[in-house]
Amino acid sequence: MLRAAVLVVSTTAARDASTDAAIPALKDVFATDGYGKWDVVETSIVSDDAASIQKTVSQWTDAVGDDSKLINLVVTTGGTGFAISDVTPEAVSELIEKPAPGLVHGMLAASLKVTPFAVMSRPVAGVRKRTVIVTLPGSPKGAKENLQAIIKMLPHACVLAAGIDSRSLHSGGVRKLEQRAGITGxxxxxxxxxxxxxxxxxxxxxxxxxxxxxxxxxxxxxxxxxxxxxxxxxxxxxxxxxxxxxxxxxxxxVIETERPVDQDLVGFVLARDVYAAEDVPAFRASIVDGYAVVVPKHTDEQSASKSSNRTLSGIFPVTSVSHAAPDEAKVLRDGGIARITTGAPLPAGANAVVMVESTVLYSTTEDGQEEKEVEISAADVRDGDNVREVGSDVRKGHLLMQKGERITAVGGEVGLLAAAGVQRVTVYxxxxxxxxxxxxxxxxxxxxxxxxxxxxxxxxxxxxxxxxxxxxxxxxxxxxxxxxxxxxxxxxxxxxxxxxxxxxxxxxxxxxxxxxxxxxxxxxxxxxxxxxxxxxxxxxxxxxxxxxxxxxxxxxxxxxxxxxxxxxxxxxxxxxxxxxxxxxxxxxxxxxxxxxxxxxxxxxHGLPRVPVVLSHDFVLDRLRPEYHRAVVSVGADGVLQATSTGGQRSSKVGSMRGANALLCMPAGPEPLKAGAKVDALLMSNIRSEL
Missing domain, CATH: 3.40.980.10 (MoaB/Mog-like domain)
Structure with a gap:
């Protein structure tokens, strides 16, 4: 990186720096037109005073010590006109040891293409010690245009002034120098x-x-x-x-970035694997509407025996109710059952749920508003029946989605991530x-x-x-x-x-x-x-x-x-x-x-490519392959057929109307006949003729 310094010569800006627009304008030129070669390391604002100008420029050019701290280029802006207060050229000229009239000519030639009033500018340029110095006009626009006119040549001037061997630098001739600078002679x-x-x-x-x-x-x-x-x-x-x-x-x-899991995530592609942040469900939950019950846990031998009786029947008191809403954990009392809704947590002690269809209301409370007792007659009831166990859908730490998968609006990916407690993901x-x-x-x-x-x-x-x-x-x-x-x-x-x-x-x-x-x-x-x-x-x-x-x-x-x-x-x-x-x-x-x-x-990266059959003759271009606008549809026989949208002149707007594909047509002297097969690039959904 070459190191540059910018000096604004303006009494007004020296009093109020917020009025200066030259420094950001010139920094922009270094960043945009300098091809990554420049680092603006110093900026300063002084009044229209020769001594102040010389003091600041000399401090930048005359510093000795570490070569990595060398200022390669000093540009000043302001004070180059004919006003009484314009003293920049005189102040800088006294400092210059080697004049550079070519740089001055380049700036003036560029400015004269913009305005004849460029003849009113008095720029100077040259070398002091190992630093190139250039004076620019005071207007941000003029300063920007003048710097743009010479910035491609300045790296060459600066490295020569800094002491590089000129013979090795010039090997290959002017053409090589032009190519290196990104210019053409x-x-x-x-x-x-x-x-x-x-x-x-x-x-x-x-x-x-x-x-x-x-x-x-x-x-x-x-x-x-x-x-x-x-x-x-x-x-x-x-x-x-x-x-x-x-x-x-x-x-x-691709560039990675982090985004929240919400509806705006649709369309993004995952840049990293995503793992579940919590179990789903996070509690034992009922998968039906019915009654939470306690059933005996059978041994493996009993479970395998056909004679093992797992029928649950009798009249049971309804001791609690469990809804699918946040609430304190219920405890199932001995001998009782709990009315439960789909998705609600099982009361402590319960280990199965009997569907409401297997029950009959036996008695109600005195006001007739609540169930008091329910008769159950259900065969083959087992421990865990109609219960979603903790983590049975998604286990914490489980791989949910892989790097490279795309978030869609119809695939349920956002819902999956949300359910597993994932709040942010890394995407491209x-x-x-x-x-x-x-x-x-x-x-x-x-x-x-x-x-x-x-x-x-x-x-x-x-x-x-x-x-x-x-x-x-x-x-x-x-x-x-x-x-x-x-x-x-x-x-x-x-x-x-x-x-x-x-x-x-x-x-x-x-x-x-x-x-x-x-x-x-x-x-x-x-x-x-x-x-x-x-x-x-x-x-x-x-x-x-x-x-x-x-x-x-x-x-x-x-x-x-x-x-x-x-x-x-x-x-x-x-x-x-x-x-x-x-x-x-x-x-x-x-x-x-x-x-x-x-x-x-x-x-x-590209459009999906599918083989299609031409439904009619297609005229080919003799010299160039053509991307023919067409409608691709699937017939009753399941074959994809392609039909032209009509005249294909490039200015014809109507040729894109209704098109869902581009047919990859070869160049050739003779038409392609109906029934011939070509590839089609699909721009949207295939139509159905069924």
Whole structure:
């Protein structure tokens, strides 16, 4: 870890630290854009005073002793403008021993892309002792943007300033340094944007394993404009099986958490075996309505003898009543019986229960309200008859459920755990899913009355459809709204999303248009890794799977990862699905659901696969395997039959209506005839034609 310090130069903030927003903004940049390389170990606020600035910076840079305490980077924010009080550049310049004009140029170039007023900033940068110093603007937004512009190069500068051997560090050339920093130089960008199909760098990319993380961006460089964009996708085409293997490899593993045993436990998978905390029942209880009695205990020889008489008959006084409710323990008096209800505890001394059907009321109390005596005539009454013994259902310490079992709403698991006194269990945390639609043309489906859409507007169907699909599979969701095709807006909304949810789903913006911004934003702005950007399938060819690394808080809740101050990092999967409605829903079930189920500890990860018989001819795509939307039903002969939902164009919303399966259709020149067998992936229950 490299150690950084942040100095805020602001007279206002020095008087009231609560007014400062720069420190949290810069800490966020180190955590989010620094790829886990930075630890902010010092922060301070001083007034706009040259002596105060120099004193604090010198204390950080001039400390001697343990190298593990070395401050590698000092960033200041504030005092770089033209105001009379702005003295930071002058104060810091006197301290710098080796100027770094390249860092200054990089910051100014980035700022000028945002606003022409960047020319009013006066940053300085350089090295003092073994520490790199950079001055940033005073506005939190400007400071953040300037630091983001150079943060990928700063580790290289800092380790050189700290004294590492430059020859070994530079071995492998500039390309290796760029790859190590997670950036791409201008020459590499141009080669990609001109096709990248000749010898050299293009071959290196395609020589990588098909699902390996890419070491430098393949996506369009948005700063070069539409004339320099890729005309064909630079991403290798993966088979569906290879894409699924990639998702399995790079989707985060399960996380254990503890939850109470209640109705909200449904859907969770146990992370550890669960044992009974107490006996069930905890007392000897009657399993019928009747009368608790005392019967002689026979020896084994007597029990085996057919001549042994176990008939209980006579007139018995009713000496007590035992109901299935908390009460003091009753004691059965000699010669008496006790009226008892189902589930009630046996009175002390009783060892059997005679069913009420084997009795006759003999006499009542004087008011006629209660039984006084009951006549019993019951044959073959034995010790323990109609009695549930302690622990006869569940014994304390008995294994109730095993690791990997899923809690359902219909299987009685919650009732079993509750009955055995289990109050909390360890389960796998279920990921929270966020869904975002992208595109300037997308509007809320309720935004306009019928027939009043403006030219080019499209009602958002993907977002509500995918939110409901995730919920149907038992996952909590967050509606991330609609995002316009604007790079800075999309970047910020994605940054917010990966801090708010565990898995992000976007639709649209993954094809080859100049406004298809998802891949460049994920790869270039967020520093994410695009594991694949095309799949050989119909529909859904441009489906994209990526991961980004985010700072994980200490106080992760059972479902949502927000807040906190930890330096731990976590991986967030991003699934960028096609914008066509049918494609989005098919690829959700085929690719997103296995990732969600893996993170939740469920098995199998994918949809259940069953063989079906085609009920009619199916036309095949000549080049790509197709996942055909269909209805699978069971006929009178018990055979599963599949019927198409109709036209399968990827933009055709109606093709998903009523579909409960995806048929795995091969590519081929000729139709598959009725009666042919194929595999079907079941999205919901099989229908019955009986």
């Amino acid at each position: 201008s020459i590499a960008c141009q080669s990609h944007n001109h096709g990248g199909h000749g010898h050299g760098h293009g071959l290196v990319r395609h020589a990588q394993p098909a699902h390996a993380p890419l070491s430098s961006p393949l996506s369009n460089n948005l700063s070069l404009g539409p004339t320099r964009r890729n005309r064909a996708s630079p991403y290798p085409m993966l088979s569906v099986d290879a894409a699924l293997a990639c998702i399995k490899e790079y989707t985060p593993d 945390r279920r990921p929270v899913v966020g869904v975002m639609s992208t595109g300037n043309e997308i509007v809320e489906h309720t935004a306009r009355p019928p027939s009043e859409l403006r030219l080019g507007e499209v009602r958002d169907t993907n977002r509500p459809t995918l939110l409901l699909a995730a919920q149907e599979w038992g996952f909590a969701t967050v509606d991330l709204g609609i995002v316009v095709d604007q790079p800075q807006t999309l970047e910020q909304r994605l940054r917010d999303a990966v801090r708010q949810v565990d898995v992000v789903i976007t639709t649209g913006g993954v094809s080859m248009g100049e406004l298809d911004l998802l891949k460049p934003t994920i790869e270039r702005a967020l520093g994410g890794t695009i594991h694949f950007g095309r799949v050989t399938m119909k529909p859904g060819k441009p489906t994209t799977f990526a991961t980004v690394t985010v700072k994980e808080p200490d106080n992760v809740s059972d479902n949502l990862a927000v807040g906190g101050h930890s330096t731990r990092r976590s991986v967030r999967p991003i699934f960028s699905l096609p914008g066509n409605p049918a494609s989005a829903l098919v690829t959700f079930h085929l690719f997103v659901l296995p990732a969600l189920r893996k993170m939740a500890g469920e098995h199998p």
